[in-house]
Amino acid sequence: MKLEKILDRLSSIEKNSFIKIIDNIISSNKDIAKQVEKILVPTSKSIKSVDNQNIAKIFDLTSPEFMDFIKAEFQEASSQLDILIDIITRDGNCIMKQDWFSRLYDAELKQLKVKIKNLSSEFENDKSELSESRKRDYKIYQSCLSTAFHNDVANNREAKITSDELSIILTLSKVLGLSQEEIKLINYSILPVKKTEILDVVNNLKNIGVIFYSKKENTIFVADEMVRLLRKVRKKEVADKFYRRTLKLLREPIINSIAKKHNIDRKLSYSEKIEEIIKEGVPYTDLLLNDIYKEGINLTEKKKTLNELCEKGLLIPNLKGSTLNEKIDSLIQYFEAVEKDEKVGISIDGYEKLLTELNKSLPALNKNLKDHFELQDEYVLKADFLLDYNIKPRDILDLIDKADIEKFKKDNGVKLRGDDILNILEHYKDVENLYLENYENVAYRNYNQLKENGIQIKESELGLKFEELTRVIFKGLGFNVDEQLKQELNTSKDLMDILINLGKNEIIIIECKTSKESGYNKFSTVSRQLKSYQNLSLKNNLRIVKILLVAPEFSDDFVTDCEMDVEMNLSLLTASTLLNIYEAFKESKYQEFPYVLFRDIVINQERIIKALSK
Known part of the structure; x- marks a missing residue:
């Protein structure tokens, strides 16, 4: 969480x-x-x-x-x-x-x-x-x-390891290639566990x-x-789930070699040995520098093996770095970015459906996950619950045996050819909700992150997609997004993005802007555009209740210019704020969003969410 x-x-x-x-x-x-x-x-x-x-x-x-x-x-x-x-x-x-x-x-x-x-x-x-x-x-x-x-x-002093002594001991443990578990066992053989x-x-x-x-x-x-x-x-350089994902790509003789080096029972099953290696805390860098290769292999062959592991196994193309250490650092950074990202690779609804159907096909999975993650709840196959623990769909699928994965695919009509896990994730993607969950990435035109999150789109289409998603959100807020009236008003020069018809000749105009740059800072351009929409509406005897500009963020100068403008009733709405308001609205008692809450220059998310919760 x-x-x-x-x-x-x-x-x-x-x-x-x-x-x-x-x-x-x-x-x-x-x-x-x-x-x-x-x-x-x-x-x-x-x-x-x-x-x-x-x-x-x-x-x-x-x-x-x-x-x-x-x-x-x-x-x-x-x-x-x-x-x-x-x-x-x-x-x-x-x-x-x-x-x-x-x-x-x-x-x-x-x-x-x-x-x-x-x-x-x-x-x-x-x-x-x-x-x-x-x-x-x-x-x-x-x-x-x-x-x-x-x-x-x-020396008649309190038993204590000084910082200098600790740094020497840590260096020694690294040079000797000891795992965290080996260090811990030796430490507590000297200092009794109490x-x-x-x-x-x-x-x-x-x-x-x-x-x-x-x-x-x-x-x-x-x-x-x-x-x-x-x-x-x-x-520990990577989370257990990423360590497991890497180990599962290795052949059993390599796993046995790692187990022998760190005093792990080689009579255990393949999966059990993998879990013990993870528990041992064998440094991930050491694993990829030395432990996964055949004896006598040269540096060029090691690089080739690591590249194949990443490209064909982990499906990470073009790993950065020229040296082996640089490539390993790039892989660790990649996993850090994946872990920090709040997106789950498929939509929340898709995750929920996946868990429901996994439970039907594999009844033992609930207990297996409960035991594996040491979870206290009896039923754990719930998307929101698992996401609080930062457990994503891929993390679940990585724990399931191949035979069970095959059974699940056949039971649920998942494509059989190609990578099993990617096929399952694709099957449960739910594209519209996935786009909404990536709304802020679309606003920032964050093409690489969208691709990483399973969205295939041309960069040139991101502006229109942002407008389309904003339209979906305002419809979800209960507004009448009136396409017909917008078409009647629009001219070849003046093309509004979104028009909300409140009835009785009252409207809200919404303009959508994407930007790669940090802080949207083009007030003079956008204000001329919005004033022309305003004049067009007034000519048609329409009263403009509010003009909303939706963008990823706004610079301080932009906000100041907006505050100084006296001709338009303009409010600024960041993409993240709009999405959070939408999520809060879905849990509220309202059937239609009370637009009077859009009264700040920069829309205050906390105030609106608090008002919706009353």
């Missing part, structure tokens, strides 16, 4: 720890303070009283410093932050009841103790499958960590700003933005 959406559900007290940390970061960094000031200027408020949308923007600005703050918390030897972060950053654990979190914490500690015991026995067992070189790596790391931790005790009361755990995490806790709902929330930050703290 996005940070802004979580903040909307919380009281000011429940946000306090998080806001306090950000406030401290701003106070101690002049450069950040200047950037934050630009966000706060229009309202002249302190961060404590700013709206939730802007708090999310401010967090984005301060996230590198926030990450440094969390890293500093790792120096507290008893913090168990590695264990706790591994729990809360798993797909499906971003929203949890407190008792469910308590169960996951208990289960994690029990499993950790068993694994530590097994690792200790592996050290002593001459017949262990661990190679001597790997045992040596483990022992080197263990000895260095033990020295760093216990030298304080020897169970902490769950209320203390929740309070500690809340006080360092990584979770929010709603007492009213008895629920823990971890924002999507925070999950991404915490993964970076734990050196």
Whole structure:
């Protein structure tokens, strides 16, 4: 769930720890303070009283410093932050009841103790499958960590790993090629695992700003933005779902080789080994630099193998970068962009239909997903529910066995030839709703993002498509979009985009403008255009109740020019505001949108949504 959406559900007290940390970061960094000031200027408020949308923007600005703050918390030897972060950053654990979190914490500690015991026995067992070189790596790391931790005790000081010691140990673990799980097991073989009361755990995490806790709902929330930050703290470069997508493209001998290197049982099934590799926290970069290739392969062949993996397997053409590291960085950035994008690849309605039909064809899927994502609800195949957990259609389909995918395709008339998952997504796309969900991308003429979200359209057609979608939205708001009257009024020179007939010779004129540039800034051109529409309407004895200009955004100069204009009753409406108003209207009691709410120069989204909810 996005940070802004979580903040909307919380009281000011429940946000306090998080806001306090950000406030401290701003106070101690002049450069950040200047950037934050630009966000706060229009309202002249302190961060404590700013709206939730802007708090999310401010967090984005301060996230590198926030990450440094969390890293500093790792120096507290008893913090168990590695264990706790591994729990809360798993797909499906971003929203949890407190008792469910308590169960996951208990289960994690029990499993950790068993694994530590097994690792200790592996050290002593001459017949262990661990190679001597790997045992040596483990022992080197263990000895260095033990020295760093216990030298304080020897000097009559509190046992603590300093920042200098920590940086050396992290470097050592990287050079030895240890996974996050291997590091964790060795760490806790030296520092015994102690169970902490769950209320203390929740309070500690809340006080360092990584979770929010709603007492009213008895629920823990971890924002999507925070999950991404915490993964970076734990050196996890991509989400589990993207790691899984990559591993599933590898042949079993390669998977076995990775499993052997990191002490994973090779007797497990192919799918189980993949899940264990993900849990191990094997760095994604290390995997693609070394682990997925045959022995003795040269650098040119590695590049060729990675390109084929991306182009034929992940369906990502033209991966940027000339070196292997640059290509891997490009792939990681690609997955980051996909994760941040709120669009789901198909429409919400299409997602809902897909889940309904998956449940009919594969009755065991609900339980499988519930167990896999550690979800508390009994029935989880609901689009809105899964999207709150940032689980998209592709993420669901990636978890289904090939045999079940084949059954589902046959049951539901999905095209059989070609890529299975792409065929299923195409089958449930629902184009009109998909376009509406991408309304803002159309407004910004964001051609690449539209293509990424499954929309095929010529760039030259985006202006007309924006006008068409705006027309659909105003019809959805209950207005009479009168095409006939518009055609009667339009001349060869004056062509209105949209005309709303309110009856009794009253109309609203709507003009639609797309722009790639940040901030629409052509007031003189558009004002001449709108005034000619106004004169045309007045000549035909029509009263103009309102003129609306819809664009992706407006520059400060444009807004100022609009405020100074006394000839037109003009209001400015951003594409995102219009779409959010439309969504709020669908949930409201109104049959037709009360157009009197369009009274600001720049339409205020919050005020209108609040009015619709009454």
